[in-house]
Amino acid sequence: MTEKRAIDLDTWPRREHFEHYLTRVECTYAMTVELDVTEMVAALRVVPWKSYIAQIWAIASVVNRHAEFRMTLTADEAPATWDIVHPAFTVFNPERETFANVWSPFHNDFSTFHERTADVLARYRTATSFQPQPDIPSNVFDISSVPWASFTGFSLQTRDGWKHLSPIFTLGRYRETEGRTVMPVAIQVHHAAADGFHTARIVQELQELFSDPGWLPK
Template sequence: MNYKVVNKKEYYRSGVFRHFTEDCKCSTSMTARIDVTDLVKYSKEKGTKFYINFLYILSKVLNSRDDYRMGYLWETDELICYDSINPIQYVFHEDTETCTPVYTVYSEDYDEFYRNAVKDVENAKKTREYGLDSKNHPNWFDASYISWLSYDSLNIELPDGYLYFPPIINWGKYREENGRLMMPVTVRLNHAIADGFLVANVYRLLEKEMAAFCNT
């Protein structure tokens, strides 16, 4: 885990950062449907899991820009930017109807990431422990698949004044709309380090990276 300290006075969003860390502490979130038709087809043709393929693309997108890798050290009041962030995926246990967090290290190498993600999931299936360990995994973002529903909106609430900067991403079941497979994706970011443009930009980058991935 490596990071650089960001000079808050020279930070390009310094005015916004000050306002949303002092005057109006809040987050911003958005839900939109993205076209995953080609990724579903690609996954079936390659015999790979759509879920992990999407998780890889999402992780690549969030690692592509400093704004999505920000962190806050409350002990020293420092704004930081991690060199990389990793996804916390989840395994659902049908017998207990509970989830186990799965820590998967991000690698830009697709084959390595896919292999590790599958292994991590299989290991998590062997336990029923919740096992969330945020203290020792500060540069990890929440990536949760809500497989039971193709929803229209979703809200993630955090305590007022809590400067939590890692992205929180949820996505639901895809469904056919006008001959295309559309999947709801919710992006939540702290308003101090992101605005509407940066939230919306995640969707644009997802579409771009999915197209590149399916054409490899």
């Protein structure tokens, strides 16, 4: 059973930062980057794996490496971290021009994750409700895709969402530039959970996975 674990405030280096951005200067920020996905796209052309699932797995993999991106609050609004977080993601219904929000349990093994997630996408691609799965757990973070447009900036304005500590990722359409393929990735972060350093680190680690897709089974 996945648990949330309270953070020891007496030894936590970010205690003051957390309290400042959660209660005094309630603050979220967004960072949009273009990541080079040339090698991953090339690898996916010769293996039977879905690009969207590969993107989701890579993001979930780096998110789960770092406690600051698995943060939540206890019942009394003290900082805590989940042992593991799972990706919730969108699946588009083109006939209705609406999307459903679904999720799949994260697994370190890409093949296992791909099999489960492909089943979720197939099952709910014609869903007519916003959240068709009845069992979405609390320890999820959000990924959405806007594959119809590339962008250089993206941010979310969430009213009364100041206690949402999980990161939110938005992916855009591939773009060709100087012989390389790039993909825009926007990350919405609660400043109480993570600073620019932490977000820059996760961006770098995501780039490393895209540049060296040896995790894609042949």
